[in-house]
Amino acid sequence: MRSILTSVQKSCTLLKLFLNAEKELGVSDLSRKLQISKGAVHKLLITLESEGFIKQNPNNKLYSLGYTLLELGTKVKDNHDWAEFAKPSIQKLADYTKELACFCIIDGQDAMYIDKIESQYPIRFNVEAYRRFPLYATSASRVILAYCSPEMIDQVLSQPFKQYTPYSITDPEEMKQRLAKIRQLGYEISSNLRNIGVTGIAAPIFDAEGKVAASISLIGPTDRMTQNLDHWADTVVQTTQKLSRHFGYKL
Amino acid sequence: MRSILTSVQKSCTLLKLFLNAEKELGVSDLSRKLQISKGAVHKLLITLESEGFIKQNPNNKLYSLGYTLLELGTKVKDNHDWAEFAKPSIQKLADYTKELACFCIIDGQDAMYIDKIESQYPIRFNVEAYRRFPLYATSASRVILAYCSPEMIDQVLSQPFKQYTPYSITDPEEMKQRLAKIRQLGYEISSNLRNIGVTGIAAPIFDAEGKVAASISLIGPTDRMTQNLDHWADTVVQTTQKLSRHFGYKL
DNA sequence: GTTTATCGTTCACTATATGTGAACATCGTT
DNA sequence: AACGATGTTCACATATAGTGAACGATAAAC
Numbered sequence: 001m002r003s004i005l006t007s008v009q010k011s012c013t014l015l016k017l018f019l020n021a022e023k024e025l026g027v028s029d030l031s032r033k034l035q036i037s038k039g040a041v042h043k044l045l046i047t048l049e050s051e052g053f054i055k056q057n058p059n060n061k062l063y064s065l066g067y068t069l070l071e072l073g074t075k076v077k078d079n080h081d082w083a084e085f086a087k088p089s090i091q092k093l094a095d096y097t098k099e100l101a102c103f104c105i106i107d108g109q110d111a112m113y114i115d116k117i118e119s120q121y122p123i124r125f126n127v128e129a130y131r132r133f134p135l136y137a138t139s140a141s142r143v144i145l146a147y148c149s150p151e152m153i154d155q156v157l158s159q160p161f162k163q164y165t166p167y168s169i170t171d172p173e174e175m176k177q178r179l180a181k182i183r184q185l186g187y188e189i190s191s192n193l194r195n196i197g198v199t200g201i202a203a204p205i206f207d208a209e210g211k212v213a214a215s216i217s218l219i220g221p222t223d224r225m226t227q228n229l230d231h232w233a234d235t236v237v238q239t240t241q242k243l244s245r246h247f248g249y250k251l
Numbered sequence: 252m253r254s255i256l257t258s259v260q261k262s263c264t265l266l267k268l269f270l271n272a273e274k275e276l277g278v279s280d281l282s283r284k285l286q287i288s289k290g291a292v293h294k295l296l297i298t299l300e301s302e303g304f305i306k307q308n309p310n311n312k313l314y315s316l317g318y319t320l321l322e323l324g325t326k327v328k329d330n331h332d333w334a335e336f337a338k339p340s341i342q343k344l345a346d347y348t349k350e351l352a353c354f355c356i357i358d359g360q361d362a363m364y365i366d367k368i369e370s371q372y373p374i375r376f377n378v379e380a381y382r383r384f385p386l387y388a389t390s391a392s393r394v395i396l397a398y399c400s401p402e403m404i405d406q407v408l409s410q411p412f413k414q415y416t417p418y419s420i421t422d423p424e425e426m427k428q429r430l431a432k433i434r435q436l437g438y439e440i441s442s443n444l445r446n447i448g449v450t451g452i453a454a455p456i457f458d459a460e461g462k463v464a465a466s467i468s469l470i471g472p473t474d475r476m477t478q479n480l481d482h483w484a485d486t487v488v489q490t491t492q493k494l495s496r497h498f499g500y501k502l
Numbered sequence: 503g504t505t506t507a508t509c510g511t512t513c514a515c516t517a518t519a520t521g522t523g524a525a526c527a528t529c530g531t532t
Numbered sequence: 533a534a535c536g537a538t539g540t541t542c543a544c545a546t547a548t549a550g551t552g553a554a555c556g557a558t559a560a561a562c
Binding site for chain 2: 003004005007008009011012013015016018019023042043044046047048050051052053055064065066067068069070071072073074075076077079105107108112114129130131132
């Protein structure tokens with residue numbers, strides 16, 4: 001059962017290389033990063049270019065991501081119903097608290113914000129939508145991870161953690177205890193774990209089958225957040241519980 | 252010189268099938284659409300799924316586009332500088348005219364709106380951003396096509412035209428004359444060619460090398476548009492000329 | 503409740519497409 | 533002018549992609 005097509009896999013990896021690199025990349029550079037010959041990379045690029053997934057800058061011969069990806073990405077956004085479903089809720093949350101309200105989903109081994117309403121305060125924190133990050137990294141993703149299967153949790157925690165700040169958790173056991181505490185409380189409040197001076201409050205959303213599906217979080221500067229911490233934790237939890245019920249989840 | 256990788260090409264075509272189809276597609280359906288065996292399609296899907304380009308709905312086993320495409324599409328949007336460059340201009344245009352103002356680019360054989368400011372009138376027309384359409388289809392794309400190379404124009408006009416309305420141009424010769432008129436005037440005003448009761452005004456933007464790079468258009472209900480037609484054509488042309496100069500284009 | 507049709511998945515096999523590595527052309531720098 | 537780097541092309545041998553049939557599961561039809 002060898003069902004992975006190597007050339008297709010290579011082309012996917014190639015495209016994803018652009019996510020954490022310069023806007024434009026050259027053949028030799030890609031060849032080194034992918035560890036395949038220049039000729040092969042060139043064929044990949046020609047093929048992807050003919051499909052609009054890649055485009056070449058005629059001036060410097062370098063390659064960048066093509067507009068077909070933008071077209072497909074827009075289609076993905078149009079597809080997912082629950083972002084539209086959750087939008088009124090995070091809007092209401094943001095209006096009420098004046099802080100950044102986010103809707104976060106799990107996809108494979110990663111998390112991703114797929115909707116957000118930004119804070120209107122002059123001093124504010126912001127996140128990047130449609131960008132993957134590890135499940136252990138933020139309160140928004142940890143409240144999802146906490147309700148995943150034990151195997152899933154073990155798999156995620158078996159990889160080394162990126163230390164975003166001096167306060168980031170790096171010990172798997174400590175993380176496990178934190179996840180247990182999330183299951184006990186039903187939400188999480190965390191500070192300085194990914195960004196110094198930033199506090200997040202997050203709670204999970206469950207679907208009709210009782211499986212965790214997404215989360216909602218409130219993020220902002222710690223000094224402002226601490227003024228209403230308990231009240232806002234309540235508000236976030238009530239919001240997610242309402243959404244879970246909308247999804248058909250029974251307490 | 253066989254430099255097209257068939258499996259990569261197939262995977263790209265497969266992904267693009269979702270653009271004009273249901274949200275979810277099955278293996279057999281895709282097999283018929285792609286004209287390759289079910290087993291091969293399955294391998295393609297497994298590979299794409301392992302990279303996050305496709306995801307399978309566990310309930311009905313059907314496949315849909317994955318979030319990695321959203322991630323890549325967002326990166327494409329972040330990359331292109333000129334949309335941000337043009338944004339103030341179309342914003343100003345929309346504020347002044349109260350109609351839909353669009354920024355349109357050419358990519359390969361297609362056109363695409365990559366930015367727009369919508370009209371605030373209760374009765375208004377709208378377009379879909381980040382969606383390909385043929386170069387001959389709208390005034391926004393025709394003013395680009397008009398300044399393309401003769402070979403490019405011939406190639407585009409050699410394919411049969413889609414008849415969006417009873418008034419749509421279907422004769423290549425008639426289209427050529429229209430393009431000639433665009434080059435003569437420097438802009439185009441068109442009505443009912445793609446949508447009945449809708450009028451568009453468009454003018455091209457040139458880069459430093461004098462090559463056509465994009466266009467700006469103003470679109471709205473014909474009855475409202477006709478009240479200020481000449482004045483607004485002037486305004487659009489002035490906007491594009493200003494942007495062309497910003498790009499380094501010399502008259 | 504049984505049959506039928508259709509679906510997604512798996513498998514062994516062969517033709518074929520793929521990746522290699524070297525040679526080439528082109529550019530900017532030294 | 534020589535160099536080093538680039539992107540591009542090519543012929544070839546090997547690994548691989550696509551076939552077509554069989555499987556099990558599911559849902560519709562009788």
